[in-house]
Amino acid sequence: MAAAEIPLWEVFIRSRNGLSHKHVGSLHAPDATLALQAARDLYTRRGEGLSIWVVPSHAITASDPADKGMMFEPTASKIYRHPTFYEVPEEVGHM
Amino acid sequence: MYTQALNAGPEAAERTIEDAAILARFQERIDAEERIEPNDFMPAAYRKTLIRQISQHAHSEIVGMLPEGNWITRAPSLRRKAALLAKVQDECGHGLYLYAAAETLGVSREELIDQLLSGKAKYSSIFNYPTLSWADIGAIGWLVDGAAIMNQIPLCRCSYGPYARAMIRVCKEESFHQRQGYEIMLALVRGSEAQREMAQDALNRWWWPCLMMFGPPDADSRHSEASTRWKIKRFSNDELRQKFVDATVPQARYLGLTIPDPDLRFNEETGHWDYGAIDWEEFRQVIAGNGPCNADRMAARRKAHEDGAWVREAACAHAAKSRVRAAA
């Protein structure tokens, strides 16, 4: 592998106990070990993380923005999936 | 900082070949403050403008490590040295966040590095000035990072998602840079007469180049119109420059230092500080490669890149070998 092809990785960090990992950015590294070390240096210089995931960018399958309508619009009409759709008398109290 | 409008692009000519309806839809999204993400439609000129701006910004962060790096080994105390080292490391991080943001637009890291090292790409004029004394480290943190903050805060709301997100990270880190610089200045002005003079001398040399960091005056700025319409730029060069002057004058007064501008005076009518004429010929010379340190900076970047080649090659060879071993 030539130096011109150093792969891209996506970095995910768990910032606090109990939270899920969140995407924070990307970086280039030849392998997973170096990617983790680079992610530590690049994204956690001020105690931002308790745990890091690095994932090769090519391993991610993303939805196509052109399919946004097909993918997400159907839920817009399903208001009965939300608690506010249902009427509960005030006397019943918080529910 | 770093987003001086430095080299011209052929935006206007290219706009005509795209479908008017699609372009109108894109502009509606921008006007509605929607963020544009990498796989979304964007006009070729928008993409090109962003690649140029984000990569120039990234190059500036990277080259910007050099003037300050000059003083790491000569910092006057361990406390100052640790702070300066951390700041320079942050600047490297800023460069890397920004390169990654530029790459989402379809340009490779190698191309970007090559554009910098070949001299094709521009970076902020400010980093072509020398750091002659320790006080320059104070002046850079206070003024250069101060100017960078002015410029970068509105970029956190830039219409391009990856750039805006990178700027949010950057802005969170910048505040320490400016404060450590101001603290250095404070220590000097409270020190001996020679130290106070050092601080004044640094302010004298850095003031005008810092005003130039905001780029050419609005009247001659080539990129502003499209960038404003696309919400890449939210304030004009002159607006940002004025904000910087207004914020900085009281800080200089507190230090008991004199800003080297005989025309500087408070305008009761506008509520702003009026400043004297900027030497735009000096700016043009520095951008054209004729500043005091342009050649040094490029030579240092090239040397670092070449000296690091064996490390990149070894790491890649190791990765390839491990993959073969794992497959066997």
Ligand SMILES: [Fe+2]
């Ligand atoms: Fe920075």
Ligand SMILES: [Fe+2]
């Ligand atoms: Fe900074």
